[in-house]
Amino acid sequence: MATARLMGSSIKRREDPRFITGKGNYTDDLKLPGMTYAAFVRSEHANARIRGIDTARARAHPGVVAIFTGKDMTGVNSLPCGWLLPELKVPQHPPLATEAARCVGDPVAIVIAESQTAALDAADLVKVDWDVLPSVTSTARAATPGAPQIHEVAPNNIAFKFQIGDAAETDAAFTKADVVVKKRIVNQRLVANAMEPRACVARYEDATGDLTLWVTSQNPHVHRLLMTAFVLGIPEHKVRVIAPDVGGGFGSKIFLYNEETVCSWATRQIKRPIRWTSDRREAFQTDAQGRDHVTDAEVALSKDGTMLGLRVKTTANLGAYLSTFAPAVPTFLYATLLNGVYAFGAIHAEVTGVFTNTTPVDAYRGAGRPEAAYLLERMVDACAAALKMDPAELRKKNFIPKFDNGYQTKVALMYDSGNYGPCFDTLLQMLDYKKFRADQAAARAQGRLLGVGFSTYIEACSIAPSKVVGALGAQAGLWESGKVRVHPTGKVTVFTGSHSHGQGHETTFAQLAADQLGIPMDDVDIVHGDTGIVPFGMGTYGSRSASVGGTAILMSINKIKEKGKRIAAHLLEASPGDMDYANGQFFVKGSPEKAVPFGTVALVAYVPHNFPEGVEPGLEETSFYDPSNFCFPFGAHACVVEVDPDTGHVKILRYLAVDDVGNVINPMIVDGMVHGGIAQGVGQALWEGAVYDDTSGQLITGSMMDYALPKADGLPMYETARTVTPTPVNPLGIKGAGETGTIASTPAVVNAVVDALSGLGVDHFEAMPLTPERVWKAVQAATSGK
Amino acid sequence: MKTKVTMTINGVSYSHEVEPRMLLVHFIRELAGLTGTHVGCDTSQCGACTINLNGLAVKSCTLLAVQADGAQITTIEGLAKDGKLHPIQEAFWEKHGLQCGFCTPGMIMSAAQILQRNPNPSEAEIRHELEGNLCRCTGYHNIVKAIQYAAETMAKR
Numbered sequence: 001m002a003t004a005r006l007m008g009s010s011i012k013r014r015e016d017p018r019f020i021t022g023k024g025n026y027t028d029d030l031k032l033p034g035m036t037y038a039a040f041v042r043s044e045h046a047n048a049r050i051r052g053i054d055t056a057r058a059r060a061h062p063g064v065v066a067i068f069t070g071k072d073m074t075g076v077n078s079l080p081c082g083w084l085l086p087e088l089k090v091p092q093h094p095p096l097a098t099e100a101a102r103c104v105g106d107p108v109a110i111v112i113a114e115s116q117t118a119a120l121d122a123a124d125l126v127k128v129d130w131d132v133l134p135s136v137t138s139t140a141r142a143a144t145p146g147a148p149q150i151h152e153v154a155p156n157n158i159a160f161k162f163q164i165g166d167a168a169e170t171d172a173a174f175t176k177a178d179v180v181v182k183k184r185i186v187n188q189r190l191v192a193n194a195m196e197p198r199a200c201v202a203r204y205e206d207a208t209g210d211l212t213l214w215v216t217s218q219n220p221h222v223h224r225l226l227m228t229a230f231v232l233g234i235p236e237h238k239v240r241v242i243a244p245d246v247g248g249g250f251g252s253k254i255f256l257y258n259e260e261t262v263c264s265w266a267t268r269q270i271k272r273p274i275r276w277t278s279d280r281r282e283a284f285q286t287d288a289q290g291r292d293h294v295t296d297a298e299v300a301l302s303k304d305g306t307m308l309g310l311r312v313k314t315t316a317n318l319g320a321y322l323s324t325f326a327p328a329v330p331t332f333l334y335a336t337l338l339n340g341v342y343a344f345g346a347i348h349a350e351v352t353g354v355f356t357n358t359t360p361v362d363a364y365r366g367a368g369r370p371e372a373a374y375l376l377e378r379m380v381d382a383c384a385a386a387l388k389m390d391p392a393e394l395r396k397k398n399f400i401p402k403f404d405n406g407y408q409t410k411v412a413l414m415y416d417s418g419n420y421g422p423c424f425d426t427l428l429q430m431l432d433y434k435k436f437r438a439d440q441a442a443a444r445a446q447g448r449l450l451g452v453g454f455s456t457y458i459e460a461c462s463i464a465p466s467k468v469v470g471a472l473g474a475q476a477g478l479w480e481s482g483k484v485r486v487h488p489t490g491k492v493t494v495f496t497g498s499h500s501h502g503q504g505h506e507t508t509f510a511q512l513a514a515d516q517l518g519i520p521m522d523d524v525d526i527v528h529g530d531t532g533i534v535p536f537g538m539g540t541y542g543s544r545s546a547s548v549g550g551t552a553i554l555m556s557i558n559k560i561k562e563k564g565k566r567i568a569a570h571l572l573e574a575s576p577g578d579m580d581y582a583n584g585q586f587f588v589k590g591s592p593e594k595a596v597p598f599g600t601v602a603l604v605a606y607v608p609h610n611f612p613e614g615v616e617p618g619l620e621e622t623s624f625y626d627p628s629n630f631c632f633p634f635g636a637h638a639c640v641v642e643v644d645p646d647t648g649h650v651k652i653l654r655y656l657a658v659d660d661v662g663n664v665i666n667p668m669i670v671d672g673m674v675h676g677g678i679a680q681g682v683g684q685a686l687w688e689g690a691v692y693d694d695t696s697g698q699l700i701t702g703s704m705m706d707y708a709l710p711k712a713d714g715l716p717m718y719e720t721a722r723t724v725t726p727t728p729v730n731p732l733g734i735k736g737a738g739e740t741g742t743i744a745s746t747p748a749v750v751n752a753v754v755d756a757l758s759g760l761g762v763d764h765f766e767a768m769p770l771t772p773e774r775v776w777k778a779v780q781a782a783t784s785g786k
Numbered sequence: 787m788k789t790k791v792t793m794t795i796n797g798v799s800y801s802h803e804v805e806p807r808m809l810l811v812h813f814i815r816e817l818a819g820l821t822g823t824h825v826g827c828d829t830s831q832c833g834a835c836t837i838n839l840n841g842l843a844v845k846s847c848t849l850l851a852v853q854a855d856g857a858q859i860t861t862i863e864g865l866a867k868d869g870k871l872h873p874i875q876e877a878f879w880e881k882h883g884l885q886c887g888f889c890t891p892g893m894i895m896s897a898a899q900i901l902q903r904n905p906n907p908s909e910a911e912i913r914h915e916l917e918g919n920l921c922r923c924t925g926y927h928n929i930v931k932a933i934q935y936a937a938e939t940m941a942k943r
């Protein structure tokens with residue numbers, strides 16, 4: 001009997017029962033015997049030299065166990081940057097600042113006490129003698145003459161200059177253009193705000209020399225490698241990093257941070273476990289932030305709307321230090337995506353990475369790709385306005401035609417497969433575009449301002465081929481591991497090097513494994529997030545878990561099947577080459593009655609009394625999958641808004657998304673990720689933005705009272721659909737789905753607002769978010785004097 | 787100076803000497819050991835710490851433990867009865883109303899209050915009443931659907 005296909009089914013999540021009953025196991029829930037509690041003393045200044053640190057009063061505070069400053073951490077190295085561009089300026093980034101603090105929140109001391117309150121009280125008593133220096137937080141001002149210099153190694157605060165594409169070809173395209181459209185586009189800084197604040201528990205066992213670190217990590221093996229090999233110099237095999245239930249990441253929990261590094265060092269000094277949990281204010285100050293680009297872009301067009309060329313000059317704010325993967329984001333995850341889904345004749349992009357006295361910037365959901373999509377999609381709408389063309393028509397005219405196996409872009413990447421027209425047409429149908437334009441005209445006649453905004457996107461995910469990323473500066477390979485252990489009873493444990501912090505791996509990977517093995521899903525368990533159990537893996541980021549991690553599991557399952565065939569052939573006295581496997585049975589091809597069930601083969605593998613010569617006992621396989629290319633999901637989104645010109649308030653009336661993420665394991669889970677991504681992108685368009693005071697360097701939006709996160713009442717029900725263009729890159733045909741919504745939604749919303757206001761003469765917003773104030777001012781500026 | 791505080795949480799009495807400044811959420815998490823109630827912010831925005839206190843949904847980070855002396859409290863751990871999930875828990879599972887699970891206990895506790903006050907809320911009413919609970923994963927779509935679904939199933943019982 002054929003088992004029902006699990007792949008492609010919206011199966012309810014297996015991880016949910018623990019979460020809906022309050023039985024999740026997050027880092028801060030952990031309590032160990034002898035636990036101590038840490039608080040960090042942080043800089044309240046954006047740029048200041050440390051003249052001295054007086055800990056005497058704090059040490060005398062009741063309950064204090066130990067206090068350490070940077071000077072105590074002898075032999076400890078700088079936090080490493082894992083992506084080295086040519087001529088990249090890499091400043092020192094000590095886990096505790098010793099000479100100077102370079103941003104508000106920079107930690108200078110750790111206070112460890114018997115209780116959290118004692119630690120916090122004592123931290124207040126640590127007195128730092130600061131020599132406060134001028135600071136710079138503005139992206140546009142960082143590299144200008146006279147700006148305060150942050151790191152000696154980086155003159156003019158420039159970390160790198162990067163370019164991609166063909167400058168001469170692009171110049172030629174602009175020379176022959178009929179129309180050139182230029183815009184300044186600011187992609188503001190965002191704060192990831194995973195709902196669970198970062199946390200760690202570090203426990204050193206003196207008797208064995210073992211260190212265990214529980215940490216809110218998307219990639220526990222990467223955490224362990226960076227911390228042991230580069231910073232602390234302690235043996236990797238004596239450190240176990242566990243990322244238990246993690247409450248969201250969105251990129252911000254990829255990186256190695258100061259706090260877990262200091263706690264891991266300090267537990268070895270005090271020989272007691274230490275727990276540190278960030279409060280939300282610390283999270284705003286210290287979690288790596290996202291985006292923060294200032295870009296001048298221009299598009300060369302012919303009269304008929306053909307996109308001849310694109311020229312982009314971007315300044316990317318990297319913050320005070322280079323976070324783990326920071327240099328990759330505005331270069332290889334941004335500039336290489338500027339081809340979008342359009343057949344540009346030529347592209348040239350220059351990116352300057354600058355240091356400022358702000359929290360470091362690194363990958364935040366989408367990471368570079370939202371910045372590219374936002375820029376392109378705003379420019380396409382601006383081009384349509386300049387040419388007086390319909391924005392949908394202009395897009396369709398310039399789409400790269402359907403291709404099944406490779407499209408060479410102008411910016412290095414080779415797309416895998418794409419079919420952009422049908423995806424966009426599906427969107428137009430769902431929207432009923434013609435009818436919308438009629439409704440819009442009718443509404444305008446009544447004084448109501450409706451607008452529609454489109455966006456398309458291309459995403460590079462399932463990161464990625466190690467050889468390629470190595471040549472581009474990555475200091476790591478970006479493959480993934482998958483181990484399949486078949487127990488003697490035929491039950492299966494799957495170990496994945498990727499990590500779930502909301503993605504539902506315990507369900508989707510069980511669907512994959514059970515389907516491939518033809519056994520019940522209840523017979524499969526998924527294990528992740530523990531370096532003591534799982535083979536080295538690269539973790540979860542860049543929408544890679546299903547495509548890269550899933551393929552590694554598939555490879556191990558295939559090895560299990562091959563070995564099982566040899567065992568079953570022996571039992572049936574058949575030739576291994578004549579064996580097949582389906583529905584949980586090994587059988588002789590053409591003679592399905594001559595079969596051995598999966599469970600029997602498993603038992604025989606562990607009780608090998610009657611076993612084939614030359615075959616090892618046991619049934620367990622490990623695979624490491626290194627993809628040959630990125631995968632390139634794509635899609636088309638549309639947003640319908642109504643803008644109140646008197647208040648500047650934007651109301652989203654409809655949000656539509658058609659995504660093509662290749663094959664899908666669990667549509668319910670993919671839809672959920674699309675929904676969440678859309679909300680984050682809408683957040684950037686309308687509400688979110690990290691604001692620094694450029695004089696004092698203070699983070700103005702340092703709490704959830706000041707930084708506006710999307711709430712339920714500002715968002716609609718999302719209308720989602722999919723087209724399916726499987727990738728040829730991996731055998732599952734899966735492209736990746738974790739970031740699409742975030743990439744597509746910001747430009748769709750902003751384009752919709754501009755469309756709504758176009759009749760009043762508003763044609764662009766240089767900056768987001770489109771708060772009522774910003775929209776109202778734009779309306780006033782456009783209409784005053786009319 | 788410490789003060790003795792006694793409260794009933796999920797039918798069990800807890801009595802501890804606490805500092806007057808101790809937040810109720812810390813009493814619940816650290817002293818009662820009920821870690822399903824989460825702390826997601828420090829300004830009463832996120833709602834991850836929402837519990838039911840004497841019949842009202844409250845943010846347990848916004849009350850002192852001493853203010854809850856003598857109170858009857860239900861946390862997420864006390865919502866399922868006799869091993870059977872509460873219909874709202876069922877609904878969040880059925881409608882995929884959670885991803886990372888961190889905001890979920892607070893969401894469910896708020897949803898319970900929403901449906902207690904208004905057993906048949908409109909989508910707009912649900913969205914409005916979720917004002918005090920933040921979720922970064924779901925975009926709220928499936929949370930709203932879950933609460934609608936729970937309202938339907940609870941009406942049938």
